[in-house]
Amino acid sequence: MTTASGDPLGANHSPRLSISVGRPAVRVGISAAARWGAADVAGAIPFKICRCKDPDTGKALSRRCPKLRRPNRSWNPGHGQWAYQLELPPTKDGKRRQLRPSTGFVDREDAQTEIDQARLLISLAGRNKQWLTQIGDLIQTGRRINGVLPDVETVRQRLRSGSPLTGAPTLTEYLTDWIKVVEVDDNTRRTYASHITVHLIPVLGDVPLDQLRPHHIYTLIRTITDRNEELLAKRNSPDPAVRRSVAGRRPTGAATRSRVRATLRKAFNDALLHGIIAGVPNPAALVKTANPRSRPIVWEPERVDRWQATGDIPGPVMVWTDDLLADFLDYTAAAAPDLHPMLHLMAYRGTRRGEAIGLLDAEVRLRKAEVGIVNQIATHGGGRLHQKKPKSEAGNRDVVLDLDTVAVLTAYRTERTRWQLAAGAAWPDTGLFFVRPDGQAWHPNSVTQRFRRLIRRGGFPPIRLHDLRHGAATIALEAGVDIKVVSEQLGHSTTTLTRDTYQSVTKNLHHEAADADRIRAKRRRAA
Known part of the structure; x- marks a missing residue:
């Protein structure tokens, strides 16, 4: 049916078609x-159908089941479903x-x-x-x-x-093209590609992009969970062949599940931005997953005692107390003088590993007690070094230095000059502040490995290199530094991230608040 103007989309367009069923088809003027x-x-x-089977053939009766109708030929309300x-x-x-x-x-x-x-x-x-x-x-x-x-x-x-009704690509078709052109660094592209090939395409690849809905995302999450359970069951199988079949495979953790959803959300947003699809909300943005972020736990003396006795580590993210950190840096000053200044900066100012390794010589202003974070070093596939901008816009920042850090970096610069004079013409011009004694850039993996060895040989309770950054935030917050200042020092995009991550470790602030409450309560009783 069309309107008088011939527009099938007119406001008065009716869903009921003015056709008399059974009349001869009109042959003139209608396609x-x-x-x-x-x-x-x-x-x-x-009409009604059911799942009853013919007792002789075993085939489904469907519409032919005699129970579907009552003796008067009306539909039996107690049997079958409507179709x-x-x-x-x-x-x-x-x-x-x-x-x-x-x-x-x-x-x-x-x-x-x-x-x-x-x-x-x-x-x-x-x-x-x-x-x-x-x-x-x-x-x-x-x-x-x-x-x-x-x-x-x-x-x-x-x-x-005038938008096309059909032809929206399947998720496989779209993601295969999208991963080639999305504007991200190589490491992020590899992460996206892994999410796509391991999780998204195997589960949702056949779904047209414009028909992706939240229930598909929940199916994806359930599938990942089921795979984990299957993997763990095979790991614990009494059959050695079954255990060998999953050797080297790891379960997909909550953090990875959340990142897979984030990858899909980014891809879908890009499809909306470029007009590949329109008029539909982003289903990945509508699905909420549990925040997998692990909050730091402080190596309190009691926890250290238990670790020394049993080897138990309370959580995946651990930070040292001020005393433990000071002891560790004293140890590295003697055991690893070439690496000590970088570790000191990371421990007290919270720079990321790539930011510290990629710190430019021209961005170190010791007279002003500050350094500029405008560059970082990461690794490509195969471990090749790659310089790039910081993680986010907030990552481009000036970090103010404390006097102790200024003294450590000043002494390091003097030592680096001696290295350069000894190397002569063989000294490479990397433009970096932190370099090895031969003038070459530090490799991120090498820094991490040296850090682990130093902890192990020094007998310190274990933390990750990235946990030095968490420790720096904890120290600042314990000292009463405003959370916005700490957030800017760390290069966080919002204070929400800082607050959510570190609110559980600012113990002194909680004690001070408790003391203040006790004093106020005592004053009220006295009054």
């Missing part, structure tokens, strides 16, 4: 596709196709509502054969993938705007 759309869709009515069979517009090749939902409806009204929605969708095409075919494709795909028909208003808006 075959339009004639089909009217008669076949208007003739669809709900319908809908003749869809022919395919692009002219082939006939039908829509028969694989699951039934509890109520007849639900089946009728879906038929009415199909009528309205097909009526939007009017006499346009191409639109009829495309809407048929949408109905067929939507019912198969999502279990529901396409949204009528979304289809109407696409037709009005």
Whole structure:
């Protein structure tokens, strides 16, 4: 049906087609596709089916089950489910196709509502054969993938705007192209690619991009969880062959699950930004996952005692007390004088590993007691070094130095000058502040390995190199430094991240607050 103007999308367009079923088909002025759309869709009515089987053949009776109707031929309300069979517009090749939902409806009204929605969708095409075919494709795909028909208003808006109804790429097609052009550094690209090939494509690859919904994301999360359980079961199998089959494989942790969702959210946002899809919310943004961020735990003396006795480590993120940190830096000053200044900067000012290694000589202003973080060094595939900008816009920052750190870096610069004079013409010009005694840049992996060895040989309770950064934040907050200042020192994009990460370790502040409350309560009692 079309409006008087011939516009199938007019405001008065009715979902009910003015066709008398059973009358001879009108042959003049109506295309075959339009004639089909009217008669076949208007003739669809709900009926009942069941899962009973023929006792002789074992085949499903479906619509032929005698229990579906009562003696008066009316439908039996106590047996079967409601269903319908809908003749869809022919395919692009002219082939006939039908829509028969694989699951039934509890109520007849639900089946009728879906038929009415199909009528309205097909009526939007009017006499346009191409639109009829495309809407048929949408109905067929939507019912198969999502279990529901396409949204009528979304289809109407696409037709009005001239946007394509079909042809949205599957997730496999889109992500395969997207990973090649997304503007990120190489390390991030490798992480995205891993998420895509290991998790997203195997589970959601066949889903059209514009039909991705939150329930697909939940399916992805459940699949990852199921894989973990299967992996752990095989690890604990009494069969050695089964255990060998999963050797070297690790479960996917909560943090990785959250990052996989973030990768999908980024990819979907880019698809919306570039007009590949339109009119749909980002399903990955609608799904909330538990925050996997582990908060730092302080190596209090009692925890150190237990670790020394049993080897137990309380959590994945540990930080040293002020005394432990001071002891460690005293140890590294003697055991690793070439690495000590960098570790000192990381421990007290909270720079990231790549930021410290990539600190430019031109950005060290010791007279002003500050350094500029504008560069970092990371590794490419195969361990090759790569210089790049800091992690985020907030990562570009000036870090103010304390007097002790200024003294350590000043002494290091003097020592570095002696190294350079000894090397003569062989000294490389890297432009970096922290270098090895031969003038070459530090490799990030080498710094991490040296750090671990120093902890082990010095007998210190274990922490990760990145935990020096957590320790720097803890020290600053314990000293009463405003959280916004600490956030800027660390290069966090918001204070929320700083607060959520470190609120559990600022013990002195909690004690001070408790003391203040006790004093106020005592004053109230005295009054």
